[in-house]
Amino acid sequence: MSPLTPSDRQGDARPDLGGAIAQPGEPDVPDGPDGPDGQDAQGGPDDLTGAAGAGENAIELKATEGLSQGQIVRRRFWRHRGAIVAMAVLGGIVALVTTSIGWGPIPGWWKHNYWSTYPIAVPGGRPTLSISLSGGLHLGEHPFGQDTVGHDMFAMTMRGAQQSLTVMVLIGLLATLIGVLVGATAGFFRGKVDTLLMRFTDMMIAIPVMVIGLVLGHWLNGASAVSLGLALAFVEWMAMSRLVRAEFLSLREREFVDAARVAGASSARIIVKHILPNAVGVIIVNATLLMSAAILLETALSYLGFGIHFPDISLGNLVSEYQSAFAQRPWLFWWPGFFIIVIALSVNFIGDGLRDAFDPRQRRIPSKRKMARAARRAVAR
Numbered sequence: 001m002s003p004l005t006p007s008d009r010q011g012d013a014r015p016d017l018g019g020a021i022a023q024p025g026e027p028d029v030p031d032g033p034d035g036p037d038g039q040d041a042q043g044g045p046d047d048l049t050g051a052a053g054a055g056e057n058a059i060e061l062k063a064t065e066g067l068s069q070g071q072i073v074r075r076r077f078w079r080h081r082g083a084i085v086a087m088a089v090l091g092g093i094v095a096l097v098t099t100s101i102g103w104g105p106i107p108g109w110w111k112h113n114y115w116s117t118y119p120i121a122v123p124g125g126r127p128t129l130s131i132s133l134s135g136g137l138h139l140g141e142h143p144f145g146q147d148t149v150g151h152d153m154f155a156m157t158m159r160g161a162q163q164s165l166t167v168m169v170l171i172g173l174l175a176t177l178i179g180v181l182v183g184a185t186a187g188f189f190r191g192k193v194d195t196l197l198m199r200f201t202d203m204m205i206a207i208p209v210m211v212i213g214l215v216l217g218h219w220l221n222g223a224s225a226v227s228l229g230l231a232l233a234f235v236e237w238m239a240m241s242r243l244v245r246a247e248f249l250s251l252r253e254r255e256f257v258d259a260a261r262v263a264g265a266s267s268a269r270i271i272v273k274h275i276l277p278n279a280v281g282v283i284i285v286n287a288t289l290l291m292s293a294a295i296l297l298e299t300a301l302s303y304l305g306f307g308i309h310f311p312d313i314s315l316g317n318l319v320s321e322y323q324s325a326f327a328q329r330p331w332l333f334w335w336p337g338f339f340i341i342v343i344a345l346s347v348n349f350i351g352d353g354l355r356d357a358f359d360p361r362q363r364r365i366p367s368k369r370k371m372a373r374a375a376r377r378a379v380a381r
Contacts, residue, residue, distance in 0.1 A: 073281075076357040083353020090346040093339070097161040100154075112142070114159040114313060117150035127153075127331050145331040147322065157335045160315040163225040163308055164343070167298040170229030171236055172291035178233070179240025180276075180283060186241070187248025188271055198245070205238045213297060217306025225308060232297060236290060243286055247279040281358030288351030292344050299340055315340050 067075070077083060102108030112118060121141040122128060125148070128140025144153035186197040212235040220227055251257065252275060260270050301307035302316030309317070315336045322332035 073357045077353050080353035080356055082349045083356075086346040086349030086353075089342060090350070093161065093343060093346075094165065097158045097165065101158045101162075103162055110155060110158070112152040112155045114152065114155040115311060116152075118142070118146070118152060120146055120150055122146075125150075125329060144335045145329070147325075147329070147332055153332060153335060156313055156318060157315070157339060160313045160318050160336055161339050161343070163312060163314040164295050164298055164316070164340070166225040167229040167232070167308075167314070168291050168295040168343075168347075170226065171233045171294035171297075172287055174230065174233035175236040175290055175294075176240055176283065176287040179237035180244050182237065183241035183244025183246075184248055184271055184276065187245035188252055188267065188275065190249075194245075197241075201238050201241055204235070209235055209297065210300065213301050214304070214306050217301050217304075224312060225314070228298065228301075228307060229294075232294065232301075236294060236297075240283070240286055240290060243282055244279060247282050248275055251275045251278050281354075285351055285355045285358060288347055288354060292347040292351065295340065295344055295347075 097103070098106055100108055100110045101114065122145075125142070125146035127143055127145040128138075129143035130138045130140065132138075142152050142154065144157055146153060182197050182201065186194040213232055216231045216235070217228070220231055248271075257270060257274060260274050265273070298307055298314060299316030299319070302314045303320040305320065307316055308314040318336040319333060319340070322329070322336075326333045
């Protein structure tokens, strides 16, 4: 066999692939229907979408490079504008109801209390709150108005918000704790333990929460916010236990759990140190949603007369007490209802932001303009 000449070697190194590889000096454009005159070859929608997706992924990976999981979660949460605004609003409400009439050892700056009666300052007890460009904010003697006997509605609304927030926090914390304990135990150990705990959970779910709440409210007639919150927490943990159990069933089969078992870690250590930190996202998100539902449950029970009773006050109690005065004195109904809606919406928005922060799949889809800009940057590189 004769040796190959340089020209033969060059010819073998460049086989004929039907024009798939461009020759030197020729543009690298594929043939066929999407050739030089086709839409895709000119950077059409398909190319823009693919390049934009690659650009978005590259941007996301570059933005989170070198960051811990906690830092990534915090960064995603702070990008959620709705959650940030809701957190600021909820923080403002908590600061207002805490400092205005005082709470526990914290003294209040408001001059009236919620249990005393005062002379009617304005005919009909109308609110004295006014906002103007020239004079700014003017509270007056009774900014939220007065009822027929002279109670200050601002002080009463602040007290009602204090009690409703207390019930919300107690239900959220205690119900979350019970749900995590039941769900983690059932999901990790499975078998008879799982069957027993889940059948008990199914039995509790079959009974409507409102019915159990009515029974507890009747049993705790005239209950305080603390006792009502503790009682309702024992009927609000079922959904949390189901979610935690599903998460533990998935996580217990991962490699890091097998490695911990081989290393001799006990079941309690595996649950607390290895599985629970990986399920904290699901727990935190659903705890916020549980707290949002808790304040509405307390409001409904107090509205029906089975929640917090006078001489104490809650927002639902105020709505129930002054519903008949809606036509003549609507401000008595507006302010408690306004605080109920704002608190519930704020907690919901915070939960939505936490869900987006903990779940990387909950990324916002970029607009067409951002996709086109990312595609142009990718092509420029």
